[in-house]
Amino acid sequence: MTTDPEGFLDTVGRMVTGWAWLPADPGRRLRVEVLFGASSMRRAKPVETLADRHRSDLEAAGKGDGRCGFAVPVPAALAEREHVVDVRLPDFPDVRLRGTPRRAIVTLGLVTLRAVHPTDADVERLRAFLVGMVQLNDGSADTAVPAAADLRAWLAGEDRCWLVAERDGHIVGHCRIDPDWPARPGSGTLALGIELHPDVRGLGLGRQLMLAAHRWATGRCARLELAVLPHNAHALALYRGLGYVDLGPAALPETGEIHRRMGIKLPGMCGPDRAVTLVS
Numbered sequence: 001m002t003t004d005p006e007g008f009l010d011t012v013g014r015m016v017t018g019w020a021w022l023p024a025d026p027g028r029r030l031r032v033e034v035l036f037g038a039s040s041m042r043r044a045k046p047v048e049t050l051a052d053r054h055r056s057d058l059e060a061a062g063k064g065d066g067r068c069g070f071a072v073p074v075p076a077a078l079a080e081r082e083h084v085v086d087v088r089l090p091d092f093p094d095v096r097l098r099g100t101p102r103r104a105i106v107t108l109g110l111v112t113l114r115a116v117h118p119t120d121a122d123v124e125r126l127r128a129f130l131v132g133m134v135q136l137n138d139g140s141a142d143t144a145v146p147a148a149a150d151l152r153a154w155l156a157g158e159d160r161c162w163l164v165a166e167r168d169g170h171i172v173g174h175c176r177i178d179p180d181w182p183a184r185p186g187s188g189t190l191a192l193g194i195e196l197h198p199d200v201r202g203l204g205l206g207r208q209l210m211l212a213a214h215r216w217a218t219g220r221c222a223r224l225e226l227a228v229l230p231h232n233a234h235a236l237a238l239y240r241g242l243g244y245v246d247l248g249p250a251a252l253p254e255t256g257e258i259h260r261r262m263g264i265k266l267p268g269m270c271g272p273d274r275a276v277t278l279v280s
């Protein structure tokens with residue numbers, strides 16, 4: 001059994017919430033220090049708390065008795081300002097809590113949606129983003145992120161497009177369209193997959209990125225299809241809101257995990273390839 005604590009920073013915004021526990025000593029309530037920072041001010045004083053709140057989801061997930069959640073309100077001076085949140089465990093100074101650091105975004109501002117170019121520099125930018133996303137979820141970037149040469153080869157295909165959303169010069173989300181699963185070969189269908197950095201979720205960007213993907217696909221395929229886990233309520237709300245219809249269950253080829261296949265018919269006209277700028 002690992003002697004390091006486990007934990008996750010779940011939300012930032014009005015409240016900073018997360019959990020931390022020590023599998024080797026499940027009855028111990030860990031000390032947590034939440035650090036707030038904004039570019040225009042000195043780092044605010046850290047807020048100390050205990051990870052001792054009961055959460056039924058944590059109990060159900062086998063995190064001891066589930067009394068390992070923490071919740072800290074954002075200092076009033078920062079509530080309406082963009083700021084960075086980090087979490088430390090003072091008794092385990094070398095441990096980084098998964099999901100940290102995070103940025104609390106009040107207004108999305110200017111976001112550019114564009115296709116990735118098959119240049120070395122752009123491919124490296126995309127790779128860096130994908131590696132960051134895998135690390136955020138505690139996965140292994142070595143196996144989960146394709147090598148730069150494979151990404152360049154992927155981008156050379158005509159029946160595919162990799163869109164990214166950029167904010168302040170950083171990639172914050174991506175959406176891929178290609179002929180892979182759950183699209184069926186020869187059906188005139190392409191498949192779509194989307195993922196945003198947690199900092200920019202829930203602000204309408206997913207919808208805009210999907211609409212940009214639809215514009216790219218219009219005239220190139222008759223339908224788009226995707227696969228979504230049945231409990232992913234947020235993604236389901238997005239897809240249903242855009243007009244995707246349920247096409248029944250589909251097992252992920254690699255693992256057999258049951259997803260819900262959804263699809264949308266596209267209009268027949270051809271859309272221009274263009275960068276889209278979103279302002280909110």
Ligand SMILES: CC(C)(COP(=O)(O)OP(=O)(O)OC[C@H]1O[C@@H](n2cnc3c(N)ncnc32)[C@H](O)[C@@H]1OP(=O)(O)O)[C@@H](O)C(=O)NCCC(=O)NCCS
Nearest residue numbers: 195196201202203204205206207228233234235237238241
């Ligand atoms: C799913 C995802 C792409 C959605 O993008 P987003 O920018 O966060 O979503 P939006 O803000 O555009 O909101 C889309 C819809 O979800 C609804 N929604 C927002 N937050 C939600 C939440 N926490 N739970 C359920 N629905 C939610 C919104 O009301 C909106 O519906 P509306 O257009 O009818 O108002 C994004 O959250 C994400 O990357 N999630 C993690 C990766 C993932 O699940 N990818 C999809 C795999 S199939």
